[in-house]
Amino acid sequence: MKRTLTNALKRVAWRFFxxxxxxxxxxxxxxxxxxxxxYVQGTMEPAVQxxxxxxxxxxxxxxxxxxxxxxxxxxxxxxxxxxxxxxxxEPVPDHIDAIRxxxxxxxxxxxxxxxxxxxxxxxxxxxxxxxxxxxxxxxxTGIVPPxxxxxxxxxxxSIDDLLMAGKLPPPDFVKIxxxxxxxxxxxxxxxxxxxxxxxxxxxxxxxxxxAFEERWDALDRAVEEAGYRVERLPRAYTKTRxxxxxxxxxxx
Numbered sequence: 001m002k003r004t005l006t007n008a009l010k011r012v013a014w015r016f017f018x019x020x021x022x023x024x025x026x027x028x029x030x031x032x033x034x035x036x037x038x039y040v041q042g043t044m045e046p047a048v049q050x051x052x053x054x055x056x057x058x059x060x061x062x063x064x065x066x067x068x069x070x071x072x073x074x075x076x077x078x079x080x081x082x083x084x085x086x087x088x089x090e091p092v093p094d095h096i097d098a099i100r101x102x103x104x105x106x107x108x109x110x111x112x113x114x115x116x117x118x119x120x121x122x123x124x125x126x127x128x129x130x131x132x133x134x135x136x137x138x139x140x141t142g143i144v145p146p147x148x149x150x151x152x153x154x155x156x157x158s159i160d161d162l163l164m165a166g167k168l169p170p171p172d173f174v175k176i177x178x179x180x181x182x183x184x185x186x187x188x189x190x191x192x193x194x195x196x197x198x199x200x201x202x203x204x205x206x207x208x209x210x211a212f213e214e215r216w217d218a219l220d221r222a223v224e225e226a227g228y229r230v231e232r233l234p235r236a237y238t239k240t241r242x243x244x245x246x247x248x249x250x251x252x
């Protein structure tokens with residue numbers, strides 16, 4: 001009963017706070033029903049928000065890979081303005097609906113939803129759907145989330161393939177949050193990194209501290225080998241056992 005009441009109160013709060021309260025996205029309309037309240041509070045990953053503000057300019061093209069409910073997409077759309085474009089890549093059906101809803105709430109026609117995952121190659125793959133709204137992961141990562149509900153087949157695309165086919169304009173800024181598939185995304189955009197040289201920001205997370213550090217180190221090395229200068233951002237989550245880190249990478 002207590003858990004049911006708590007969830008009911010959260011649903012009321014999510015529907016009440018329809019504008020982001022603080023931070024660089026303050027004032028934007030946002031429906032976070034079913035997602036953490038930190039989105040409408042404006043407190044979600046402040047260092048990542050600041051990195052967008054410092055690096056995204058009006059008229060630029062942003063790729064939000066693993067866009068979740070669209071918080072960083074709407075922030076990026078505010079920064080790019082009507083002359084820019086924000087491509088929100090997201091394979092989870094409920095999340096796709098949330099991004100579209102939040103884009104519409106703000107009349108951000110510059111947000112283009114791409115209902116697909118991003119990886120090393122283009123094709124189709126099984127995606128683990130989880131109870132936690134940020135835990136969905138591709139089967140190829142080898143990660144089996146403890147709260148997994150089911151596998152669904154989703155389209156997967158490499159960024160290099162999209163650009164080579166002329167289906168998207170090249171990015172100025174790329175955000176990557178893909179629950180274990182980070183290296184695959186980087187491998188699938190190796191030509192883009194070498195020729196277009198966008199600024200990158202990416203997240204790494206894991207439950208095990210050793211695995212977390214190994215994955216973060218490997219990802220930083222791969223990006224440095226692509227000719228980037230990597231800087232780790234202040235940790236956003238300090239009161240949880242789950243390990244989460246972010247790096248920003250700029251062309252060297």
